[in-house]
Amino acid sequence: MDSYRFIKSSSKQSTSSETDHHHHQFGSLIPRLGRKYRSLSFDSGLLLIVNQRFESPTRLVMATSALNSDKKIVTGPAGYVLEDVPHFSDYIPNPPTYPNPLQDNAAYSVVKQYFVDEDDTVPQKIVVHPDSPRGTHFRRAGPRQRVYFDSDDVVACIVTCGGLCPGLNTVIREIVCGLSYMYGVKKILGIEGGYRGFYARNTIDLDLKTVNDIHKRGGTILGTSRGGHDTTKIVDSIQDRGINQVYIIGGDGSQKGAAVIFEEIRRRGLKVAVAGIPKTIDNDIPIIDRSFGFDTAVEEAQRAINAAHVEATSFENGIGLVKLMGRYSGFIAMYATLASRDVDCCLIPESPFFLEGKGGLFEFIGKRLKENGHMVIVIAEGAGQDLLAESNEQSTTLKDASGNKLLQDVGLWISQRIKDHFAKKMTLNLKYIDPTYMIRAVPSNASDNVCCTLLAQSAVHGVMAGYNGFTVGLVNGRHTYIPFYRITEKQNKVVITDRMWARLLSSTNQPSFMKHDDIHEPNHSGGEAGAMNW
Ligand SMILES: Nc1ncnc2c1ncn2[C@@H]1O[C@H](COP(=O)(O)OP(=O)(O)O)[C@@H](O)[C@H]1O
Ligand SMILES: O=P(O)(O)OC[C@H]1O[C@](O)(COP(=O)(O)O)[C@@H](O)[C@@H]1O
Ligand SMILES: [Mg+2]
Secondary structure (H helix, E strand, O other), X not given: OOOOOOOOOOOOOOOHHHHHHHHHHHHHHOHHHOOOEEEEEEEOOEEEEEEOOOOEEEEEEOOOOHHHOOXXXXXXXXXXXXXXXXXHHHHOOOOOOEEOHHHHOHHHHOOOOOOOOOOOEEEOOOOOOOOOOOEEEEEEOOOOOEEOOOHHHOEEEEEEOOOOOXXXXXXXXXXXXXXXXHHOOOEEEEEOOOOOHHHHOOEEEOOHHHHOOHHHOOOOOOOOOOOOOOHHHHHHHHHHOOOOEEEEEEOHHHHHHHHHHHHHHHHOOOOOEEEEEEOOOOOOOOXXXXXXXXXXXXHHHHHHHHXXXXXXXXXXXXXXXXXXXXXXXXHHHHHHHHHXXXXXXXXXXXXXXXXXXXXXXXXXXXXXXXXXXXXEEEEEOOOOHHHHHHHHOOOOOOEOOOOOEOOOOHHHHHHHHHHHHHOOOOOOEEEEEOOHXXXXXXXXXXXXXXXHHHHHHHHHHXXXXXXXXXXXXXXXXXXXXXXXXXXXXXXXXXXXXXXXXXHHHHHHOOOOOOOHHHOOOOOOHHHOOOOOOO
């Protein structure tokens, strides 16, 4: 919030010259607000518009730097708020528009209401009380009647950044197919090796033939990397190559990178669209329900958990310990545990735990072994890092090239601690399984493939419609365009005071490792649950 300034409304009506001035600035924006709104009057830095349906004033609030502001927020009756995304017409005077080629597309012409209504928005919060305000909404994704690119002029590029995730190739494929089949775009470039590929590598041509089979492969045909984000060099390269559509497939770090690229593009006044497609195997991106790859990773994790269970049940006092991905967010471990039903204890970064003494992990292991003769433990790689650092007396400040915390191997460490603790008490057979990279290096499953397709198509529609500086994402099951600042402002984490973690605790019957005094009220603004904390 701090970096955005809002202008207080004044009751003064604008003079006609002020109104003309504002019309020049905002005029092209008004039609896109939709037919239910019309302009009423302006005061300094703030555009008042009337919602014709409700006959009440609606405010489009903008920062002083007018259309250079980072936030576009429309408020409406009953507490309605639209957190809108930038658009070409915000900073390019009277950009030309064209009829959407989809209207002549045989597949789509039979679809009733294929084009999305300009007024369609999606609520962020769907569980409401009768007296709840309507709350925050995002612009609904999908094709618009008019587009802001002549297909022959489009030079699109696609880049994949950050760690691997199942489905990267499917998203690349579907962006290429969407641009080609739906919009007749012919020039699509692949940027190799992540952000640094913009300035350190040559591009490759992507067409329908190149991408035909790639969805069956894990990884990314473009390659990826961490670090190497040099905004000036990247935007210089975009300008030099004549690129006017940039599709960035990447996680929370990549979306931050996309946001600064977009800012630089807008600062230079370029007609270049930047769209982010969220790649988050850890599910650490906020607002969205989930993205591609998560489902596949959870499914793949079952194989490791099954193996751990088989090993554990076959030996006296067998313990199967599985380490899963999740640097800051433990969603993969939580969902893999809930899916498996063979897991006795799940440890995640969000839920602190301790080893020794009453209510600690060792006590629980002893109890479960006595009751069942075996147990399965799932641990997310980011869990218990504080304990590990304490016991190794090592600094935890090491970072990767992108600035992410470099983790120590909690799986190895905890295995050793468990063995040491029980060494003199009982015979213990502990098998440590580390499938870390196996769960993300596989191709995406059927459900993730559909997810990839819809995200890619929604991104293409948004870019063709002139929207810019957005991440496409599922919000309550609907595809939306979300402004970058909402995606990058925080990380999505498992909320251990929400029902989902309670369900897990009750399914494993493990201790919460928390004293009642440690339980704080959840800290989500407006009571919004994090994604997958249903
Ligand atoms: N705050 C940031 N500003 C600009 N670029 C960033 C920022 N954070 C990360 N990046 C860049 O985004 C890319 C991917 O980030 P990373 O954190 O490795 O993966 P992910 O996008 O999967 O979270 C890297 O090239 C990194 O340099
Ligand atoms: O690939 P690396 O650099 O070893 O990083 C491993 C990390 O990548 C992830 O798989 C995904 O992280 P990102 O979304 O930041 O790419 C994490 O779960 C894991 O901690
Ligand atoms: Mg990340």
